Amino acid sequence: MTKKRYQGETNDKERSMQRLMEAVGCVIKEKGYSGLGPTNIAKAAGLNKRLIYFYFGTVDNLIEQYVRSKDYFAGASNGANQLLEQNKASGTCKLLESLLINQLEHFYNNEEMQKIILWQISQKSQIMYEVAETREQLGAHFFELADKELDRAKVDLRAVAGLLVGGIYYMVLHAKSNDSLFCQIDVNTKEGIERIKSAISTILADTYRCAGLSNN
Template identity: 65%
Template sequence: MEKKRYQGALNDKDRSKQKLIQAVGIVIQDKGYTGLTVTNISKAAGLDRKLIKLYFGSVDNLIEIYVKSKDYWVAATGDAGIMIENNQGKDTKQILKNLLLNQLDYFYENEEMQKIVLWQISQRSQIMYQVCEEREQLSSTFFALTDKELKGNDVDLRAIAGLLVAGIYYMVLHAKTTDSLFCEIDINNPEGMKRIKEAISLVLEYAYSNKTQS
């Protein structure tokens, strides 16, 4: 019978790497993206700061691994990815509606994602650029389907979706950071959240039902 090889050192390394990756999230929640330093991350992990360079090469590589491992954008889209894959250019309105409403719920509940988006829009970084590029790949696949469905119609769905996504981000960040009304709506209140969801659905109904022939 073959003897099992000793895996102690390997397991210790894997555990340490996971602690460092998780520590990135802890620092983001406690200090925001500006707190993502070698010192803060290693302290949150309870490990020697030298391990960051040893295991990841740089703190930027560690942060990138953390952001990608969380699958923020995949989680925020819910089952939209599967719906897009199975879609043949028909009823893309339902896909977009699901995507936006899932994104609203996920973004509102996920403090880490809120901090990540604040980082994305307030500071240029290669990490955030790569994350945005991956998100855009999903958008490109979806819009290729809408182009097929809306061919010959003067509907700028990209602009409409862009405004809705930006509105979701801003309203959530506004509500979470100022705890005040926006256009007399409080999305921290279930009734306010319901109104925003109904407005998203209404905008999409209008966009898809008022198609002007070219």
């Protein structure tokens, strides 16, 4: 006879919290960030909105926890910090290349994250500010490693990385929103994505070569 799993208070709490988190994503996709009120979230979750305050304290706390779970750099589950630790010994060029290519794939395949980035760049928000600060903290860790390798007088890796990250966001959002070419590249195809990945690798290799690090 199969032993039934205990379905007590702890399990009910975990399930309800997960449903509320998932509901935030549903509301973002259906109504956009302007629809992220307690009533819409609770309705999408099929739960009483009082549970939002009981489990998360505030609606903003719920939304922030959701955003962090989806953000490539800010989310604890995306492994960015682990990637930093595992690959820093092989040189920061390959490390940054891996981070950016993984970010491209993650962002392209995550509709909710695309909505979140649109929210971040179109409306001032304390939630988005704090998530952006988390990304910057990770970036500071990476650049600290890179500064030990690079001659900052020869290359500005921060500017290069900023252009690449911004380019990834814009090209994906443009392709997803308009389904059109960008610089004659169809980002909505496997070939297009591979061309962007190749360009990322080439730009980083040339940047490090300018700093005299041709073997990274």
